[in-house]
Amino acid sequence: MKNIDSRTHVRGESVYLDDIPLIRGTLFGAAFGSPVAHGKIKNLDLSAAQAVPGVVKLFTYKDVTGENQIGGIVPDEPLLAEHHVHYCGMPIVFVVAESEDIARSAVKKITVDIEPLPIITDPREAQAKGELIVRPRTHKLGDTATAWAQCSHIFEGRTETNGQEHLYIETQGAYAVPQENNGIKLYSSTQGPTAVQRAVSRSSGLAMHKIDVDVTRLGGGFGGKEDQANMWAALCALAAHVLRQPVKYSLHRMEDMAMTGKRHPYSSDFKIGLDDHLKIIAYEATFYQNAGAAADLSPAVLERTLFHCTNTYFIPNVTATAYSCRTHLPPNTAFRGFGGPQGMFVIEAAIAKAAEELGIEATVIQGANLNKTGDEFAYGQKAVSEAHACWDKAIELYRLEEIRARIDQFNSVNLLTKKAFSLMPICFGISFTNTRMNQARALVHVYTDGSVGVSTGAVEMGQGVNTKMLQVAAQTLAIRPERVKLQTTSTYRIANTSPSAASATADLNGKAVELACTEIRERLKVVAAGELQTTAEAITIQDEWVYVNGNRTDWDWNRLVMEAFTKRVSLSEHAHYATPAIHYDASREKGHPFAYHVYGTAIVEVTVDCLRGTYEMESVKVVHDFGVSMNPLIDRGQIEGGIVQGLGWMTMEEVVYDKEGRLRSNALSTYKVPDLYSVPKEIAIEPLKTEQDNLAIFRSKAVGEPPLMYGIGAYFALRKAIRAFNPTAIIPYDAPMTPEKVLMALYPPRATPGSVRSAHEQTEVTARLAVNS
Ligand code: MTE
Numbered sequence: 001m002k003n004i005d006s007r008t009h010v011r012g013e014s015v016y017l018d019d020i021p022l023i024r025g026t027l028f029g030a031a032f033g034s035p036v037a038h039g040k041i042k043n044l045d046l047s048a049a050q051a052v053p054g055v056v057k058l059f060t061y062k063d064v065t066g067e068n069q070i071g072g073i074v075p076d077e078p079l080l081a082e083h084h085v086h087y088c089g090m091p092i093v094f095v096v097a098e099s100e101d102i103a104r105s106a107v108k109k110i111t112v113d114i115e116p117l118p119i120i121t122d123p124r125e126a127q128a129k130g131e132l133i134v135r136p137r138t139h140k141l142g143d144t145a146t147a148w149a150q151c152s153h154i155f156e157g158r159t160e161t162n163g164q165e166h167l168y169i170e171t172q173g174a175y176a177v178p179q180e181n182n183g184i185k186l187y188s189s190t191q192g193p194t195a196v197q198r199a200v201s202r203s204s205g206l207a208m209h210k211i212d213v214d215v216t217r218l219g220g221g222f223g224g225k226e227d228q229a230n231m232w233a234a235l236c237a238l239a240a241h242v243l244r245q246p247v248k249y250s251l252h253r254m255e256d257m258a259m260t261g262k263r264h265p266y267s268s269d270f271k272i273g274l275d276d277h278l279k280i281i282a283y284e285a286t287f288y289q290n291a292g293a294a295a296d297l298s299p300a301v302l303e304r305t306l307f308h309c310t311n312t313y314f315i316p317n318v319t320a321t322a323y324s325c326r327t328h329l330p331p332n333t334a335f336r337g338f339g340g341p342q343g344m345f346v347i348e349a350a351i352a353k354a355a356e357e358l359g360i361e362a363t364v365i366q367g368a369n370l371n372k373t374g375d376e377f378a379y380g381q382k383a384v385s386e387a388h389a390c391w392d393k394a395i396e397l398y399r400l401e402e403i404r405a406r407i408d409q410f411n412s413v414n415l416l417t418k419k420a421f422s423l424m425p426i427c428f429g430i431s432f433t434n435t436r437m438n439q440a441r442a443l444v445h446v447y448t449d450g451s452v453g454v455s456t457g458a459v460e461m462g463q464g465v466n467t468k469m470l471q472v473a474a475q476t477l478a479i480r481p482e483r484v485k486l487q488t489t490s491t492y493r494i495a496n497t498s499p500s501a502a503s504a505t506a507d508l509n510g511k512a513v514e515l516a517c518t519e520i521r522e523r524l525k526v527v528a529a530g531e532l533q534t535t536a537e538a539i540t541i542q543d544e545w546v547y548v549n550g551n552r553t554d555w556d557w558n559r560l561v562m563e564a565f566t567k568r569v570s571l572s573e574h575a576h577y578a579t580p581a582i583h584y585d586a587s588r589e590k591g592h593p594f595a596y597h598v599y600g601t602a603i604v605e606v607t608v609d610c611l612r613g614t615y616e617m618e619s620v621k622v623v624h625d626f627g628v629s630m631n632p633l634i635d636r637g638q639i640e641g642g643i644v645q646g647l648g649w650m651t652m653e654e655v656v657y658d659k660e661g662r663l664r665s666n667a668l669s670t671y672k673v674p675d676l677y678s679v680p681k682e683i684a685i686e687p688l689k690t691e692q693d694n695l696a697i698f699r700s701k702a703v704g705e706p707p708l709m710y711g712i713g714a715y716f717a718l719r720k721a722i723r724a725f726n727p728t729a730i731i732p733y734d735a736p737m738t739p740e741k742v743l744m745a746l747y748p749p750r751a752t753p754g755s756v757r758s759a760h761e762q763t764e765v766t767a768r769l770a771v772n773s
């Protein structure tokens with residue numbers, strides 16, 4: 001089945017925040033953000049801005065009618081700065097005016113006098129100074145301290161992974177419309193309608209039942225709108241509440257880039273020990289997460305880094321510690337993978353380092369350590385593993401032997417162009433790591449004309465969840481998909497929702513839809529049984545017809561629905577689903593946090609131009625554990641998109657803050673994202689069909705986040721290609737691997753006294769370059 005939004009997307013008819021018709025009298029907001037990253041506000045001069053014709057009101061923290069607080073996990077984030085600022089762009093004033101232009105020109109007239117305070121941008125420096133968002137967390141399995149003695153090979157190193165801008169095509173924004181009796185209706189580009197409702201309730205002082213957050217769809221979220229849509233909604237709601245007029249704010253791209261958080265950069269240390277058979281015996285890792293100036297979702301992201309710190313490998317002795325470090329950057333937040341990719345990069349770097357030092361292919365170590373069913377993760381859950389199945393199938397199907405031989409041959413005759421491949425196996429846990437969040441509800445109405453309206457807590461953000469919800473309803477009720485309509489996501493219809501996140505949206509909301517539709521169907525069967533003088537057990541509904549003991553009757557869907565209505569049988573149902581069997585004890589760091597894991601293996605092939613340092617992504621060939629895909633078209637789209645987004649993170653997207661904490665990569669001229677030309681020339685996706693009785697909706701495993709991590713393979717393939725040209729290249733484990741970094745690694749600077757490179761190594765490099773040229 002096609003994505004139900006395809007048609008309106010292509011015709012430009014799909015409704016996003018900016019497509020909602022404005023009510024007469026609507027005012028426009030714009031935020032004035034701190035010009036410095038850390039300091040004490042000495043004086044704020046609003047007079048010039050106030051004097052701009054058309055300016056209605058300037059809101060500061062003093063105007064907040066409720067609590068000046070929007071922190072979700074930790075209450076450490078004011079809606080508007082009070083006496084201190086903690087990052088560049090931190091909102092200090094919210095200007096409301098008669099037009100967008102007036103609001104923005106008034107923002108430019110605000111001046112603020114800030115006494116500067118020391119600025120920290122480096123997470124290790126923050127950790128050394130005790131600037132932690134939450135207590136450090138440690139996952140432990142076995143005992144690494146004694147395990148080192150069993151290791152024949154021990155390697156240590158340090159890695160860096162940079163941030164990533166979400167770059168949803170629709171920027172952040174909200175539109176708040178006052179209602180009678182102090183109610184507020186909010187249109188918000190949010191993944192978390194309830195998160196917005198809570199933030200608005202808290203900052204306005206209104207009870208949650210007065211706040212309806214209504215979402216049609218987002219032009220992408222990627223985690224960036226799981227928590228960080230709250231700020232703009234709360235500002236608009238505050239202004240609308242005070243002024244009793246509708247207020248809208250949709251951010252300009254550069255405002256969005258400068259003011260919102262991104263994927264967390266991490267700096268990490270690793271130590272890995274292997275025995276003579278290349279079994280990984282022990283692994284230690286320390287993660288320094290750059291959380292930015294407030295907690296936001298950082299503690300949860302930190303937790304997932306630990307959950308995924310051994311990727312898909314079984315390692316009997318693990319000690320992993322993670323610090324969430326407070327710096328003076330915009331609070332970093334959820335981003336596809338939610339800390340998992342950052343953890344997985346480090347173990348892959350450790351394996352790559354071991355392979356490079358031992359002079360073997362990393363695949364030998366990877367393949368020797370894949371987990372098996374029954375193996376324990378450091379957090380206590382036992383694997384139900386598809387790791388070997390995916391790995392073996394990828395090697396066989398895509399003929400790794402031939403790839404290897406072809407690349408060796410190519411490299412032996414091409415001096416200035418080098419190719420390389422890498423394998424990237426993945427394992428990603430499905431469920432919110434916070435057990436309580438794994439619940440969802442659905443409200444299904446069958447109308448008397450036989451059409452069906454479905455409301456859930458799921459937010460459509462391009463991932464196709466509405467299409468999947470529609471499929472669940474149509475299949476469960478045994479009616480044509482055209483009969484079903486997905487309604488907007490509204491906190492008045494579905495309460496206390498979890499954000500659409502953790503790849504779990506279709507599972508959680510889909511199970512609730514299935515429960516609601518099953519309930520209605522069973523009720524209709526009873527009605528049919530009464531009419532047809534048989535038992536409900538004898539009744540089935542197939543393709544909109546009622547069957548008795550397998551024989552079609554003259555009762556169709558419409559007749560049945562109308563009869564149920566006449567009999568005063570409810571044609572509506574509200575159902576609740578909570579993922580069974582999951583639990584986690586954070587004090588022991590043990591439990592069973594995930595409903596299941598998603599596995600896969602990618603083979604990534606790259607070509608490096610060794611004169612320029614530029615490169616091409618030749619192919620990404622994947623065997624992916626789908627379970628049984630309920631919508632192969634949508635799931636393929638998720639995998640392709642995830643791969644490209646992962647490649648972008650690993651190769652070209654470079655978030656740059658200067659020492660003053662100012663974002664330098666603040667526009668698409670300075671921040672490079674993958675375009676059509678950087679998409680791999682070939683993406684092959686082969687399903688691994690698994691029929692486990694898992695907790696996925698219709699056994700169709702969650703697919704949103706896991707494929708992003710295939711992109712990590714590109715980083716390691718690029719390292720190999722560089723080393724094919726310059727075998728002694730010393731390449732820090734520092735992502736993204738931009739063309740600039742590739743060039744520097746291909747042609748290292750000449751050895752100077754005190755340089756780490758030995759004279760012998762340098763001679764070799766120089767000799768090789770001479771040969772090549
Ligand atoms: N795909 C599109 N097109 N747009 C998005 O914003 N977000 C990703 C992923 N795929 C996203 C996307 C993220 S971060 C998550 S967690 C999942 O979709 C959320 O949706 P799901 O739970 O329905 O998979």
Ligand code: HPA
Pocket residue numbers: 226297300304334338431432433434437501502
């Ligand atoms: N993923 C996304 N969002 C979350 C999670 C998670 O695992 N846990 C809490 N919020």
Ligand code: MOS
Pocket residue numbers: 191221222223224226334335336337338500501502503705
């Ligand atoms: Mo996705 S990072 O869980 O929104």
